[in-house]
Amino acid sequence: MDFEFSPEQRAIAETTRRFVEKEMPRRKVLQWVRDKVEPPQELFEKLGALGYYGFLLPEAYSGLERPDPMGMLAFVEQFARASAAVTTAWGRAAVILAPLVAKFGSPEQKDLVLPRVMRGEVFMALGLTEPGSGSDAASLRTTAVRRPDGCWVINGEKLYCSQAKSAGFLILAARTNPKVAKQEGISTFLVQDPGRNPSIELTRIETMGLGPVPTFSMHLRNLVLPPDALIGEEHKGWQCVLGGLDNERLYHGAIGVGASQAIIDEVVAYVKQREQFGKPLSKLQSVRHKIVDMQLRVEAARLLVYRGASVLDRTGSCHNEASFAKVAGAECYMHCAYTGLQLLGGYGYTVDSGLPMHFQDAKLFEIGGGAMEVQRDIIARGLGL
Numbered sequence: 001m002d003f004e005f006s007p008e009q010r011a012i013a014e015t016t017r018r019f020v021e022k023e024m025p026r027r028k029v030l031q032w033v034r035d036k037v038e039p040p041q042e043l044f045e046k047l048g049a050l051g052y053y054g055f056l057l058p059e060a061y062s063g064l065e066r067p068d069p070m071g072m073l074a075f076v077e078q079f080a081r082a083s084a085a086v087t088t089a090w091g092r093a094a095v096i097l098a099p100l101v102a103k104f105g106s107p108e109q110k111d112l113v114l115p116r117v118m119r120g121e122v123f124m125a126l127g128l129t130e131p132g133s134g135s136d137a138a139s140l141r142t143t144a145v146r147r148p149d150g151c152w153v154i155n156g157e158k159l160y161c162s163q164a165k166s167a168g169f170l171i172l173a174a175r176t177n178p179k180v181a182k183q184e185g186i187s188t189f190l191v192q193d194p195g196r197n198p199s200i201e202l203t204r205i206e207t208m209g210l211g212p213v214p215t216f217s218m219h220l221r222n223l224v225l226p227p228d229a230l231i232g233e234e235h236k237g238w239q240c241v242l243g244g245l246d247n248e249r250l251y252h253g254a255i256g257v258g259a260s261q262a263i264i265d266e267v268v269a270y271v272k273q274r275e276q277f278g279k280p281l282s283k284l285q286s287v288r289h290k291i292v293d294m295q296l297r298v299e300a301a302r303l304l305v306y307r308g309a310s311v312l313d314r315t316g317s318c319h320n321e322a323s324f325a326k327v328a329g330a331e332c333y334m335h336c337a338y339t340g341l342q343l344l345g346g347y348g349y350t351v352d353s354g355l356p357m358h359f360q361d362a363k364l365f366e367i368g369g370g371a372m373e374v375q376r377d378i379i380a381r382g383l384g385l
Helices: 007-023 026-035 041-049 069-079 084-104 107-118 237-273 285-315 319-348 355-366 372-382
Strands: 124-127 143-146 152-158 169-175 186-192 200-205 215-225
Touching (some): 007 041, 007 069, 026 355, 041 084, 069 084, 069 237, 084 186, 084 237, 152 169, 169 237, 186 215, 186 237
Parallel strands (some): 124 169
Antiparallel strands (some): 143 169, 152 215, 200 215
């Protein structure tokens, strides 16, 4: 099967590569990592001006006549070469949450959210995971109770809500019917400016990696939302959440591919100029074979990611394929970060090499968006097991 990019998709990849070289040099990215600060909104507004939020959004909101998952991955692979973390900040809005609003939201919700996302003006956050529900996300306990006036009162606790403090919009999952099967009693809500809402208490969680993408715990205390905050149908929120997770897993795989390729390129450049025992490291068979094994993993993961995009493009869904892409890309990234750091030796252990950033970031992609064990269970069910 041929997964070649179209001329337009190749142009996206090349434009993104030039954008990254100009706007996200390593020194700047590493400064964001060291300071644990989000990149300036201006960076994302420049992406909006290039149209890079519209791959999966409708033409009516300056997106495309039909979704372009392969074009999205062409962008992600190049963008992730500079920073897996910053790519997740872009993708949470462009790939996961804004498409959910486009598919399930009311016309008023679409008019409110999508133009601002398309311009790169806002981050988006997701309130799904809870202290007692991670991989088993549907067992969430946060409640939303409808008052006689139609407003919703929400109480509960969420974890790992990345960028919730600076987000313009939060998509929040809550239980609206505790008497039915867990997947059947969940609804989703749109919350504006969660970081400024007095009924939402946010506490930053210090994480091992992804410094430029702060994550928070969220305490919801009698949060009142208007009737029109409901996204889609009442009690049908799990279908909304599931679609976002499939998109997330697919683009997480692409992040793993792009970041891994960046590691390999750096390692190759280093071992060709670093001499030990009277010759470049690149002439040592043990070094060469490790690099080849890294590239083999990247090529295999890339094909699985592109296959997922192809299936999504043809059918509008890629549940199993997204899990294949997620596992392959995430494990490839972890392997390349570990092996690349080892091959760079003492230099790899320095912050300036960029390998510590990759090493710390890579682990998240084996956990977030569905752990590797969950993905393997999904794949196993697809095999009839």
